[in-house]
Amino acid sequence: MIKEVWKKFDETELSHSSVHHLMAVHHLVKENGYARAVDIGRYLNLTRGSISVTLHKLIDKDYLEEDENKFYRLSEKGKQLVCSVLSKRQILKQFFTTVLRLPEDSAEIDACKIEHLLSQQAGEQLLVFMGYFLSDNPEAAAFREGFQQFQYNCPMENCLICDNTCYFANSHTDCE
Amino acid sequence: MIKEVWKKFDETELSHSSVHHLMAVHHLVKENGYARAVDIGRYLNLTRGSISVTLHKLIDKDYLEEDENKFYRLSEKGKQLVCSVLSKRQILKQFFTTVLRLPEDSAEIDACKIEHLLSQQAGEQLLVFMGYFLSDNPEAAAFREGFQQFQYNCPMENCLICDNTCYFANSHTDCE
DNA sequence: TTCCGGTGTTTGATGTATCAAACAAAAGTT
DNA sequence: AACTTTTGTTTGATACATCAAACACCGGAA
Numbered sequence: 001m002i003k004e005v006w007k008k009f010d011e012t013e014l015s016h017s018s019v020h021h022l023m024a025v026h027h028l029v030k031e032n033g034y035a036r037a038v039d040i041g042r043y044l045n046l047t048r049g050s051i052s053v054t055l056h057k058l059i060d061k062d063y064l065e066e067d068e069n070k071f072y073r074l075s076e077k078g079k080q081l082v083c084s085v086l087s088k089r090q091i092l093k094q095f096f097t098t099v100l101r102l103p104e105d106s107a108e109i110d111a112c113k114i115e116h117l118l119s120q121q122a123g124e125q126l127l128v129f130m131g132y133f134l135s136d137n138p139e140a141a142a143f144r145e146g147f148q149q150f151q152y153n154c155p156m157e158n159c160l161i162c163d164n165t166c167y168f169a170n171s172h173t174d175c176e
Numbered sequence: 177m178i179k180e181v182w183k184k185f186d187e188t189e190l191s192h193s194s195v196h197h198l199m200a201v202h203h204l205v206k207e208n209g210y211a212r213a214v215d216i217g218r219y220l221n222l223t224r225g226s227i228s229v230t231l232h233k234l235i236d237k238d239y240l241e242e243d244e245n246k247f248y249r250l251s252e253k254g255k256q257l258v259c260s261v262l263s264k265r266q267i268l269k270q271f272f273t274t275v276l277r278l279p280e281d282s283a284e285i286d287a288c289k290i291e292h293l294l295s296q297q298a299g300e301q302l303l304v305f306m307g308y309f310l311s312d313n314p315e316a317a318a319f320r321e322g323f324q325q326f327q328y329n330c331p332m333e334n335c336l337i338c339d340n341t342c343y344f345a346n347s348h349t350d351c352e
Numbered sequence: 353t354t355c356c357g358g359t360g361t362t363t364g365a366t367g368t369a370t371c372a373a374a375c376a377a378a379a380g381t382t
Numbered sequence: 383a384a385c386t387t388t389t390g391t392t393t394g395a396t397a398c399a400t401c402a403a404a405c406a407c408c409g410g411a412a
Contacts, residue, residue, distance in 0.1 A: 152307035
């Protein structure tokens with residue numbers, strides 16, 4: 001039932017926030033060699049208290065490890081998750097800027113909102129697509145060229161994209 | 177600062193859940209001519225109590241209106257929001273199935289998770305892209321053809337997509 | 353007219369994410 | 383060694399989304 005699809009949103013293993021806690025650890029360890037709660041807090045602009053709570057939950061869930069000095073590092077599971085999210089971010093950003101020609105900062109924001117929600121499968125396929133789109137195959141080059149020129153005009157009837165319910169800029173019907 | 181981008185996720189005007197409450201109203205009014213709390217509850221699989229609370233918040237925020245018999249309909253603002261989300265869903269789904277060749281049901285789920293987060297700008301540009309991709313321009317046809325055949329092999333070095341940090345299927349470096 | 357079922361609302365609970373403030377412990381300074 | 387600062391933890395609060403259960407109302411059936 002379609003009715004049940006919408007609940008999948010909350011069934012994600014980790015929240016947007018938790019994912020960013022992990023990414024902060026990744027970033028800080030890479031940059032500084034270590035990540036303490038206070039560093040993560042400063043990085044994410046959250047209080048130490050909040051960070052402390054969240055990190056311990058992430059330890060319980062086995063995404064994070066803590067050493068004797070309360071320095072954090074990602075577990076294998078955590079590393080994998082961060083890697084997959086970072087890769088999706090990278091590819092999404094590239095798609096948004098290169099293909100959709102969004103400004104850098106909107107691309108950044110859109111990618112950040114979506115990166116942790118996109119399925120692995122979609123991420124991989126998007127990578128393949130980008131590989132072809134950006135390749136120097138003549139068809140790809142011609143496509144890029146042609147797309148640059150292209151202006152979409154919704155044909156009102158028989159719109160191949162939107163099922164006769166085009167809601168965008170030049171929208172012509174109410175949502176039915 | 178990049179540090180602040182991540183918080184934009186929670187700064188969305190309405191939550192995923194609220195958006196789906198509105199879409200339920202839209203759907204039910206379209207299908208049955210009316211939408212009462214109990215109908216919405218059944219449709220979304222939530223209790224009447226929960227629905228009641230959320231709907232009143234949506235009325236306060238001016239997305240929804242209630243008549244004397246407690247039948248709900250979307251306000252202008254609500255209609256606009258639902259339209260924009262439905263259009264993004266439609267286009268995303270089409271992109272996922274047609275371009276990325278994801279199975280129908282994954283496409284559905286991915287689209288549903290993302291639809292309310294994607295910026296209007298990205299949605300519109302994606303529509304334009306789909307317009308070109310699916311057009312019968314010869315370059316588009318050739319591109320589709322070529323893409324069908326294409327196999328992406330990450331060249332390990334100088335990967336044009338992933339900045340030498342390819343995280344997907346054939347990943348070759350750790351996230352650094 | 354009384355009673356029952358369907359509907360909407362309210363209340364108390366859970367779980368999540370966050371804060372500020374109080375507290376404790378460790379580290380650095382004098 | 384004594385004092386100060388930094389850091390981590392705990393606690394009580396808010397806000398959200400949800401539930402179950404209690405309550406209230408309304409309208410039709412007996």
